[in-house]
Amino acid sequence: MQQKNIVQIMETLKQVYPTHTKTTLNRMRDKPDAFRILISCLLSLRTQDKNTEIASNNLFAVADTPEEILKLPVKKLEKLIFSSGHYKKKARTLKHVSEIILKDYNGKVPDRREELESIKGIGPKTANIVLAFAFGKNVLPIDTHCHRIPNRLGWVKTKTPVQTEIELGKILPEKYWADFNAIFVQFGKTICVPISPKCSECPISQYCPKIGVTRRR
DSSP states (O other), rough: OGGGGHHHHHHHHHSEEETSSHHHHHHGGGGGHHHHHHOOOHHHHOOOOOHHHHHHHHHTTOOSHHHHHSSSSSHHHHHHHHGGGHHHEEEEEEEHHHHHHHHHHTTTSSSSSSHHHTTTTOHHHHHHHIIIIIIIOOOOOOEEEEEEEEHTTOOOOOOOOOHHHHHHHSSSGGHHHHHHHHHHHHEEEEEESSSSSOOOTTGGGGGOOOOOOOOOO
C-alpha cells in the first residue's frame, strides 16, 4: 500500500489542478442550486464534460425547476439535451426525478443520501455530488476516474466505486474530501487516462506503483 504518499500526492495535484480549473459541475458550486446541480449531474452520465455544459446551458435557458421540466414536451426536452448523449433515456429520467421532487419533497431537492438514492435514476455518485456541491456536505463523490486512479496508486484494492468510497473514507484525510473529485476528474482526463496513461508527464509518477498499467506513454 502507498498510503504514506497520500498527502504528498494530494498536495502535488492541488498545485497542478487549482480550484479555478474546474469541471462544469464543480463550477456550479460557486453559486449552488441543488436542482440545477442534480440535473447537470444526471446529464453528465456517460458523456464528456463539454457536452454536459452544452446540454445544461440549453436546458436551463428554458427550464431549471421541476415544474418547468415537467411542462416541457418530451420531444423538446430531448432536443435540448441531445448533446449529452443517451438523450431519450435521460429525458425520461429528468421527467421522473422532477415529478418525485415536486410530489414528495415540495419541489426541493432532499439533502439526505437515503432520500436522494430512493429516487429512481439517482445513484451513489450523483447523490454524493449533490450533497457535496449543493449542500456542502463532507462526502466523497466517486466516478470512474476517482475509482480507477486510487486503485492504480495502490491506495485501495476495490472492484466498484461504492467500495472505493468506503475504503478511501478510511485513509484519505478529510481536509482533501471537498476537492478530491475535482482534482481526480481533471487528472484522470488529462494524464492518468484509462488506457496508456501519460506517465512520462505525470507529476506524481515517482509515488505511483502503476498497478494494472500495461502500456504507458
